[in-house]
Amino acid sequence: MTHTPDESLHWSGFSFMRTRQAQWLIMFAICTSLLFIAMLQTIGALIMLAAGAAYFLSLPQSLMLRVAKATPVLAYPILALASTLWSEAPAITFRLSLQFLLTAGLAVVIYRTVPLRTFISALFAAAFMACGVGVILGAQGIAAGHALAGVAESKNMMAFIASVLVLSSLAITLDSAFPRIFKPAAIGGIAFGVLVLFLAQSAGAYIGTFLGGIAMIAVRFYQSAPRSVRVVVLAGALLLVPVGLMAQSILASEASEFSEDVLGKDSTLTGRTYLWQRAGQYIAEKPIAGHGYGAFWRQGSLEAEGLWRMYGIPGRSGFNFHNQYLEAGVDLGYAGIITFVLMNLATLAALGVRLLRTQSSELPFIAGVYMALLVRTPVESVMLTQFSILATLLFLTVCGALYGNETGPVLARASARTKAGLTRQRVSRGLVQQRVTPAATAEERRKDFVQFRPEAGLTQQGVGPSARPRRNLRQSKPRPARQRRPTDTP
Template structure:
């Protein structure tokens, strides 16, 4: 009788472990690798890393774009419940691609706008899809592997190159990215590495924590070598914010709410005094204060905006070889290859040129909603991913006065922006349950 009870108990335990994907009897035909690949955290983290890795290097070109689309489509098929969640929870952020698509109706180059808007819509949708993963820590871990590996490979293999003015050197991306774009990659890797260090500290894994801190230092040094004043200023601000968020995430809601009010005032102050901060960073990095001609670009942008103030030229329709205003600016800066990613180096001016004041209002409303939902999550939960995504939003938004940050098709930052915006809508109750479960099982906490 006792033996029968013990047999039933053993079978029950084996069934429970099998359902978790962590145990299989010797007679099971599936290999250990198949069991590991069937785990949800491995799938979500691995696909998140592969999806962004396909779009980080510039020289991947069309093969990289095709790989990104196939991986994103595969993930959508694998997680149909997350596709539904995008439309039920994150619908407010769909205004960004929808308005870009609507601008085809008044664009000066409709086919150019249509192509760019479709690409942007697919890219931000991939980010929103990943934002609803039930393993948000696994997504962050997968992004960390992709960004850290690429950043460290660039640091190890790519020599410094002269920048446009020929007076200083900068580190360009392994895949051919210009220094400002690669600076964003290295800055993101720095924030991800610091977040992983906090995760390993929570797991009481000191060796892995020290390794992650070492990677953080190398990624910060790589950002410095990219020689982007705006990137360095943004990393300093967002890195400081991330440290404070990580320190406060276990505190009471009242303490965190008070800090949220300080964050809002702090971000407003950064935007108001960004020029002063940027000038200080430029002075420390011995860069030219003229911002490589951005002052003239901004001067011309105001006249261009006045021609179409409400709806603009159409999404991505200004910098085109058949547009005389764009050609004139290219010639002014002695650029030989036209229509190759040039911009006004200011998110607000570029957005008003392309989609007018209405488009700018839609973009700012989406960003505001995303930041508010993330801040709400920070107050209500001790979520580690929430801290990272708040810092990532700070990294991007503090660069808006001097760089083009608005969503763009088939680039990694747009994917991450989609994740950051959408993650604020991830149910708070589920997040708390995940955090509690993985505190009880620290060996698996990277997936919660």
């Protein structure tokens, strides 16, 4: 058996792990473990890591390089890991930031190597199951008039899960490429998700899900409009941004009245304003690089212990400042805030460019989910944490906006190259197996399929002695001319 010199440097992966059925099962396992992480704890984290690692190692070298090209998406997790050097609790920061980096990295791997429809269908199935189990577990609390927490650690997180169900169901409904058999289930998923949303009684989830759904529907119909109309609509949407900034005070007062009169919330948004004030003080203590990722909310910290006692958190864990920008500032200072803001600005700009230039079927889902997450950043801070379905969706949509393309053709080409890697070729000395890698040059391929034999004076087209040589017409003897018999011969 002969091999090319660079065979040992080329990893072709395991093709059976990249079939559509295997990919769906792996995505379902990952989504389920993240949605049930509050119940499964360490077991859920291990399932996610094991499934993600097994899938990543099954990829061929070409797809691994494809994932590596999207490394800039992981700027914030990398900065979090680097904060171990100046953290107040280096051991805690290193453990949490490494877990966060693996969570965000898995999102990049999923987007760059898995067809998005496969991921959406698996996410829909996992979210439907999580909401069903949550309603069953919280039936007694619902009957007593309490908010539904279900499989999550809080009603806000349960509302997030319901929001994921609504948005994934809506994406399936709007995408004509999904089989029709999925449509009734998707419509039922929308209705069930809205029901769970109201049972969870989370005002922020109502707003985020509504705006995300509107964005998804708008992008879907926007893509079917003529180009001139799309340019005008996008320009108008961009002009609304400075208008909204100038009217920020008016919008804030109206939002406060809506929160008090309609949603039944107090003017401090359930104590969030005091948390924001304290977060600003903690940022001022270490403004440049912060206290270190995850180093503030730890047992033994006097500031964290005081806030836990004030807000009645007996477990002394699972709390935050309810503002993603302030949370980033406490953890990583202005460096973290700037990194997070630049990531969002780049994502919005990339989405605008893609809306103008492409008609990708994945854009409605990416834009809708990203919008639903973005509008929650001023009042929630659960998107930059480890083993979180929200962190996974955030970095997946960011990667989709910045490196968006249809993954299906890329995977098809990679699969074809893998199957064609080992071929049987006939040569003049017998039948051998020779590995042909995608890196083979045109000259090497020509030598494999064309054999030249000067001693015979012939050029064989094909491979080996089994090929038939072309007939040399000049060396063949001419046929004798046929004599015509006279017509008058008796």
